[in-house]
Amino acid sequence: MKTRKLKALFLNEEWLIVLLGFVILALIAIFPGFMNDIKMLNVKTLDTVNGWLNAAYTFVFLFLIILISALAMKKPVKGIFVSFLVIFVLTMVAQLLASIPFCKEYGLESVLFAVLLGLIVSNVFGVPEWMKPAIQSEFYIKIGIICLGATIIFGEIIKSGAYGLAQALLVVLVVWYFAFWASRKLFKVDDEMSTMIASSVSICGVSAAIATCGTIRGNQKKLSYVISLVMVVAIPMLYIMPLLCDWILPHIFPNNELAAQQVAGAWLGGTIDTTAAVAASGALLGEVAGETAVIVKASQNVLLGLAAFAISLFWSVRDTGNVMETKGSVIWHRFPKFVLGMVVASAVFSIWFKGGVEIDGAMVKYKAIAKNFQGIFFSIAFVCIGLETRFKEIFTKENRASLKAFLTAQTFNIIFTFIVAVTIFGFIAN
Numbered sequence: 096m097k098t099r100k101l102k103a104l105f106l107n108e109e110w111l112i113v114l115l116g117f118v119i120l121a122l123i124a125i126f127p128g129f130m131n132d133i134k135m136l137n138v139k140t141l142d143t144v145n146g147w148l149n150a151a152y153t154f155v156f157l158f159l160i161i162l163i164s165a166l167a168m169k170k171p172v173k174g175i176f177v178s179f180l181v182i183f184v185l186t187m188v189a190q191l192l193a194s195i196p197f198c199k200e201y202g203l204e205s206v207l208f209a210v211l212l213g214l215i216v217s218n219v220f221g222v223p224e225w226m227k228p229a230i231q232s233e234f235y236i237k238i239g240i241i242c243l244g245a246t247i248i249f250g251e252i253i254k255s256g257a258y259g260l261a262q263a264l265l266v267v268l269v270v271w272y273f274a275f276w277a278s279r280k281l282f283k284v285d286d287e288m289s290t291m292i293a294s295s296v297s298i299c300g301v302s303a304a305i306a307t308c309g310t311i312r313g314n315q316k317k318l319s320y321v322i323s324l325v326m327v328v329a330i331p332m333l334y335i336m337p338l339l340c341d342w343i344l345p346h347i348f349p350n351n352e353l354a355a356q357q358v359a360g361a362w363l364g365g366t367i368d369t370t371a372a373v374a375a376s377g378a379l380l381g382e383v384a385g386e387t388a389v390i391v392k393a394s395q396n397v398l399l400g401l402a403a404f405a406i407s408l409f410w411s412v413r414d415t416g417n418v419m420e421t422k423g424s425v426i427w428h429r430f431p432k433f434v435l436g437m438v439v440a441s442a443v444f445s446i447w448f449k450g451g452v453e454i455d456g457a458m459v460k461y462k463a464i465a466k467n468f469q470g471i472f473f474s475i476a477f478v479c480i481g482l483e484t485r486f487k488e489i490f491t492k493e494n495r496a497s498l499k500a501f502l503t504a505q506t507f508n509i510i511f512t513f514i515v516a517v518t519i520f521g522f523i524a525n
């Protein structure tokens with residue numbers, strides 16, 4: 096009986112994802128030159144042999160990961176090759192579009208094109224059955240989050256982001272509570288959906304929603320809906336938020352350009368969901384805004400692990416009704432293992448691989464290679480999210496309360512984060 100319980104705790108898909116993530120990071124540490132060649136096509140490599148060879152390596156490497164996962168979990172592999180090939184091509188097109196100079200200049204990133212391409216296929220043509228075997232958005236994004244951990248170097252954040260950590264902690268706590276309260280009390284949304292909405296709005300969007308769903312053992316249809324909401328709302332925010340910064344902040348800081356830039360970056364970093372989108376939006380406003388935005392977003396990413404633990408504790412106590420009766424094994428069972436993988440990856444790379452290695456005469460940081468893999472897995476995941484999203488389902492009557500709850504929470508997030516950013520970065524830091 097004990098052996099069976101141990102197997103249930105340690106031998107499952109969650110741990111397999113952690114293992115695969117660690118294998119990728121181990122390969123980066125041991126064979127950085129080879130792993131640095133695993134890249135998608137971009138406009139600069141489109142007409143080169145090496146570019147196409149690297150894209151081929153990338154497809155083979157990723158497909159092997161998918162295949163190993165399916166075989167290990169004894170899932171059917173029929174049709175998975177053709178399905179993943181189509182998803183990979185869509186992802187590569189998204190990466191190509193994002194690498195066009197015009198798109199880079201205006202912050203049109205690969206995940207944006209990835210989700211748009213998926214949405215077009217899903218809502219215009221429909222997703223055929225043969226294309227479904229490799230549509231596994233959670234699988235890809237969980238591995239991407241473990242790779243994200245390797246890009247979070249504690250020393251860099253602590254050195255440059257004390258104010259960012261302070262803002263992130265305050266915003267996550269207040270916005271999470273408000274979003275949860277508003278969803279339940281004002282719009283009568285159930286506890287599962289309210290928790291996922293609160294986490295996605297307050298922490299880091301899709302990643303937080305998936306971590307929360309895993310923690311509370313939530314309904315997958317509800318998770319898909321929350322992810323769809325995050326993406327639909329995030330796209331206009333990428334461009335509206337910088338415009339608001341340009342419109343509002345010069346009136347508040349007419350003689351302090353540095354403060355205006357820092358507040359803009361902190362506001363963007365605290366409200367826009369993906370790190371790449373935050374960096375792109377911040378860069379539209381200036382170098383200081385871009386740097387501040389990335390620091391604040393990285394600080395929020397760090398809090399994902401703490402938030403996952405707090406939510407697992409809250410739901411475990413909720414089930415037992417008594418703190419003293421809540422067993423550690425229950426909390427452990429609820430805690431999303433890929434978040435633990437992210438924390439471990441961050442610790443390992445912060446201690447041993449925070450530097451770089453010389454590749455072809457240039458110094459390349461280990462975290463830069465990990466970031467490339469994070470971007471690839473996130474782009475694939477967002478193609479799948481687009482393929483899983485149907486617009487007509489977002490606006491159905493049964494989902495109307497959740498839609499109102501999400502929009503209310505996001506509006507509060509934008510206003511509250513603005514107030515905190517102005518206070519911390521506008522007045523305290525300056």
